[in-house]
Amino acid sequence: MKKCELLAPAKDLHKAKTAIRYGADAVYIGGKEYSLRARASNFERKDIAEAVAFAHENHARLYVTVNIVFHDEDLYGIKEYLQYLESIGVDAIIIESPGLVRIAKKYAPKLECHISTQLSALNSASAELLKSWGADRVVLGRELSLQEIEQVTKATDLPLEVFIHGGMCANYSGRCTLSNYMTLRDANRGGCAQSCRWHYHLYDSQKELSDPEHLFSMGSRDLQAAAWLKDLHRLGIASLKIEGRMKSDYYIATVVRAYRTILDKLDAGEELTEEDLAFFESELNKAENRPFACGFLDGNMDKDKQLYEEAANVRHDYVGYVREYDPFNGLARIETRNPFAVGDTLEVFGPHKPNRRFVLTDVFSEDWDPLEESHTPMRTLWLLIPFETEEHDMVRLVK
Amino acid sequence: MNKVVSLLNNNLTPADLKGLADGVILGSLFSRYDDLHLYKEARENGLEVYISIDQMIYEEDLELLRTYLSVIRTKEVAGVYFSDLAVLREAKAMGMQDLLIYDPLTLLTNSLDTAFFLKQGVQSCVPARELTLEEIKTICENTGGKVDLQLFGPLIMAVSRRKYLQSYFDYAGIEADPRAKEGYLIREANRRERYRVVENEKESIVYTNDFAAPYKEYLQLLPLCRRVILCGDNVNREVLLHVLKDLQELNSGNAEEKRRELQESFPEETFTEAYLYRKTNLRK
Incomplete structure (x- = not known):
């Protein structure tokens, strides 16, 4: 059976490299042009070229989102952009517009065209039609249950992509103008204000029904499908996608690493035990997320999939990124992120290695002044770590 | 025409x-x-x-x-x-x-x-x-x-497969019919205008409050x-x-x-x- 691709998001070049180092088979990015997460993008054209080169050196693939819902004024220059992406070796574009698929196939034929979830393809008839128009893959709508995904896989041979982790649109992706109407920000052109997550009073005619302490919301819990990977793997889904082009490198490393490890076990024919799942789910919980649910995968669309409470999704346990390790002195040079102090129990994790814990005893500044604590992000410090670490490992606080 | x-x-x-x-x-x-x-x-x-x-x-x-x-x-x-x-x-x-x-x-x-x-x-x-x-x-x-x-x-503002009304009624313990034909109205906490939400067997629909x-x-x-x-x-x-x-x-x-x-x-x-x-x- 062909392996399921693990597809990760990246906001910038560093995160793209992190995703690949931590086990992504492919990374999707948005350029500064024509991308739904325009605000998230730090990819100048030269960065896209470097990301492609890095991906290919590491046997990974790189996809570029060209997934805004184009207005006529947005179409200027698109042909040249597609040809540029093809010229630097981008593997695929993620695209919503059927008309643009035709343009891409004509002027940049080496680019695969993956149909964005914005189009809400939910059945094999849509998939087959899109295939006849040149689509090489379809990202299924997030509204499908596992059973419905299975039905689609049996009825089309077009490679399918399924979301397994991250934020969920409350409405059919692309078919929502809450943001347009309420804020003049076009959700389909990268301006989504997430109005679905706001709180609303609910009325029956003139009488308020809602509890003022617990108002109505359309907001969704985040998707977390670790327990469903075995079935998606069995169905031969071409690509399993992680959402989160706005997220940190810590999120990407944590989430990619957890799903990578699960997929490697499944690829090796190993059983996923309850203990395994509990461990991976606890790992996934360490990344910044809203409260989780399994989305529509179980076929239920009840209150437990919705998010009515305020949900702080910012975590502060990411201590820093390892830049180098001096094995002679047992010191790791890290780039700090969140506060920590001598006496804290910290955990080091990295690509393809188990988590290891230690109690922090010594911290030094770049000038070798001993420190008791750190409160400043993006500072370079030396930590005494009693086992070998390496560049690109990450250090986090153990709660 | x-x-x-x-x-x-x-x-x-x-x-x-x-x-x-x-x-x-x-x-x-x-x-x-x-x-x-x-x-x-x-x-x-x-x-x-x-x-x-x-x-x-x-x-x-x-x-x-x-x-x-x-x-x-x-x-x-x-x-x-x-x-x-x-x-x-x-x-x-x-x-x-x-x-x-x-x-x-x-x-x-x-x-x-x-x-x-x-x-x-x-x-x-x-x-x-x-x-x-x-x-x-x-x-x-x-x-x-x-x-x-x-x-x-x-205008339709949003269409969802989610059961917005049924889910909220269940969450808040409200006894009301989520499939009421005329639907319900919602008002964002910091705004005055109300939007109609209608739910049927397959979807929830949110409409604008105004009439084009x-x-x-x-x-x-x-x-x-x-x-x-x-x-x-x-x-x-x-x-x-x-x-x-x-x-x-x-x-x-x-x-x-x-x-x-x-x-x-x-x-x-x-x-x-x-x-x-x-x-x-x-x-x-």
Whole structure:
């Protein structure tokens, strides 16, 4: 059976490299042009070229989102952009517009065209039609249950992509103008204000029904499908996608690493035990997320999939990124992120290695002044770590 | 040029539309409308019948969709509005794509895609409602006017497979019928306007609170398009009839006055030009 691709998001070049180092088979990015997460993008054209080169050196693939819902004024220059992406070796574009698929196939034929979830393809008839128009893959709508995904896989041979982790649109992706109407920000052109997550009073005619302490919301819990990977793997889904082009490198490393490890076990024919799942789910919980649910995968669309409470999704346990390790002195040079102090129990994790814990005893500044604590992000410090670490490992606080 | 009207929960019947509209949008399967029983009355009153297949299609729906399309083909139907690409694929297989009118609510925003779908054989396309007047004109001009424009009535803001009302009622312990025909109203905590939320077996729909009624612009767009749609979903029957009568008499000399009279006649309603002058291209 062909392996399921693990597809990760990246906001910038560093995160793209992190995703690949931590086990992504492919990374999707948005350029500064024509991308739904325009605000998230730090990819100048030269960065896209470097990301492609890095991906290919590491046997990974790189996809570029060209997934805004184009207005006529947005179409200027698109042909040249597609040809540029093809010229630097981008593997695929993620695209919503059927008309643009035709343009891409004509002027940049080496680019695969993956149909964005914005189009809400939910059945094999849509998939087959899109295939006849040149689509090489379809990202299924997030509204499908596992059973419905299975039905689609049996009825089309077009490679399918399924979301397994991250934020969920409350409405059919692309078919929502809450943001347009309420804020003049076009959700389909990268301006989504997430109005679905706001709180609303609910009325029956003139009488308020809602509890003022617990108002109505359309907001969704985040998707977390670790327990469903075995079935998606069995169905031969071409690509399993992680959402989160706005997220940190810590999120990407944590989430990619957890799903990578699960997929490697499944690829090796190993059983996923309850203990395994509990461990991976606890790992996934360490990344910044809203409260989780399994989305529509179980076929239920009840209150437990919705998010009515305020949900702080910012975590502060990411201590820093390892830049180098001096094995002679047992010191790791890290780039700090969140506060920590001598006496804290910290955990080091990295690509393809188990988590290891230690109690922090010594911290030094770049000038070798001993420190008791750190409160400043993006500072370079030396930590005494009693086992070998390496560049690109990450250090986090153990709660 | 035709004016076509939908009748969801507005207490209008096809007989009410006689002489005021040219067609009526009805639905049954795969639609938020459930009024196909009015087909005969519509035909008897000289109205063209358009069928709406506006809901998303799932794999288990495909067989029934094929059957439904084969029945539609035998009726005197002027067009089928559809949203899900499965409808196009199945209709093409049955050689009836020329009945179709592509209306994906938000996704048709440029001339390229509109022309693309027309090349697939559909008779017309409905551009997104959140386009400006100039953007709509451009699409009309670039596609030979083979477009339907929804210019009147409330706009759909969101469609979800989630059961927004049922879920919230369960969460908050509210005893109410989430499928109440007229739906419920929501108001964002920091705003004054209310939006209607309607839930049916397959979806939740959120509507704008205002009523698009661009009289002057209607006259400009009239010669550029194939049909104008008046969305009658959950609309005050008297408002809809007033607007339809106005459209019969509208000309460049009286448009502003009639628009002012409309607002004065229904002061509780908010009439707007929708997005025709509201460019929604802001980013964060």
